[in-house]
Amino acid sequence: MAYLELKNVSMTYGRGANATEVLSNINLTIEEGEFVAIVGFTGSGKTTLVNLINGLLKPTSGEVLFKGEPVVDTSHERGVIFQNYSLLPWLTVGQNVHMAVKEAFPKASKKEINARVEEYVAMVNLSPAINKRPKELSGGMRQRVSVARALAMNPEMIIMDEPLGALDALTRGNLQDEILKIWSKDKRTALLITNDVDEGIYMADRIIPLKPGPNATLGPEFNINIERPRDKTELNDNLEYKKTRNAIIEYLMGIGEERKSASKKIYELPELTPKSFVA
Numbered sequence: 001m002a003y004l005e006l007k008n009v010s011m012t013y014g015r016g017a018n019a020t021e022v023l024s025n026i027n028l029t030i031e032e033g034e035f036v037a038i039v040g041f042t043g044s045g046k047t048t049l050v051n052l053i054n055g056l057l058k059p060t061s062g063e064v065l066f067k068g069e070p071v072v073d074t075s076h077e078r079g080v081i082f083q084n085y086s087l088l089p090w091l092t093v094g095q096n097v098h099m100a101v102k103e104a105f106p107k108a109s110k111k112e113i114n115a116r117v118e119e120y121v122a123m124v125n126l127s128p129a130i131n132k133r134p135k136e137l138s139g140g141m142r143q144r145v146s147v148a149r150a151l152a153m154n155p156e157m158i159i160m161d162e163p164l165g166a167l168d169a170l171t172r173g174n175l176q177d178e179i180l181k182i183w184s185k186d187k188r189t190a191l192l193i194t195n196d197v198d199e200g201i202y203m204a205d206r207i208i209p210l211k212p213g214p215n216a217t218l219g220p221e222f223n224i225n226i227e228r229p230r231d232k233t234e235l236n237d238n239l240e241y242k243k244t245r246n247a248i249i250e251y252l253m254g255i256g257e258e259r260k261s262a263s264k265k266i267y268e269l270p271e272l273t274p275k276s277f278v279a
């Protein structure tokens with residue numbers, strides 16, 4: 001049995017003449033312990049896909065199965081690191097993480113909860129800011145709180161919706177390594193949604209492109225046959241890395257070109273003359 005399975009999943013927003021099918025016929029299987037990355041252009045339906053897997057949205061047709069059961073709601077088993085931080089503005093960094101930990105471990109003692117909060121806030125290098133509120137933090141700091149909050153809940157599956165996009169290269173690299181450490185140490189399953197091919201190759205076992213929508217669908221998958229732990233500085237000289245990177249980029253550029261030529265339609269504008277200008 002697959003750990004996560006999407007069977008012929010389609011998602012349409014709107015109704016009647018306003019209906020747009022954003023995702024069409026998505027088939028995806030992820031095995032327990034795998035790290036899969038989906039790369040896609042902006043607006044191609046990546047967040048929609050995450051929300052379907054997380055249980056925030058129901059597909060218009062098809063099925064999303066988690067450990068063989070249909071996904072009907074959100075669950076602590078699937079922890080999502082969102083793109084847009086989604087922190088509670090009236091709570092401090094520590095309180096934001098605390099609330100999540102308490103929800104995930106309702107029977108834990110105060111001491112255990114506090115220790116876990118401190119551990120994860122330290123992991124994202126925010127201990128000095130533990131008593132600050134989101135408005136006092138930079139975008140990157142808020143994103144780090146969001147990473148700490150999701151990982152502190154100890155989810156079985158980590159789902160990441162472009163979680164590191166707003167960060168500087170150094171912080172981004174550190175967090176990639178922290179996420180990999182947690183994934184491999186605790187034998188998690190991970191799905192990373194990204195627009196960064198290098199991030200995908202560094203982190204994942206497989207990369208699957210999401211062809212841009214409307215009617216976005218998954219393209220062919222690329223296996224990353226590079227031994228772990230991977231070393232970023234050595235990757236540039238790794239032949240397998242170069243070959244895989246070129247193949248993915250060539251594929252993405254190909255669909256980018258297709259998209260451009262499809263949008264070269266000429267739209268005729270109606271001939272209108274404002275009344276005030278009529279001679």
Ligand SMILES: Nc1ncnc2c1ncn2[C@@H]1O[C@H](COP(=O)(O)OP(=O)(O)OP(=O)(O)O)[C@@H](O)[C@H]1O
Pocket residue numbers: 013014022040041042043044045046047048049
């Ligand atoms: N609730 C909604 N109602 C109507 N249309 C929506 C809704 N949510 C998303 N869309 C549309 O679906 C398409 C895909 O959106 P989605 O947010 O899933 O893409 P994305 O790949 O995550 O984009 P980005 O990279 O910009 O975050 C977009 O055209 C968007 O306007």
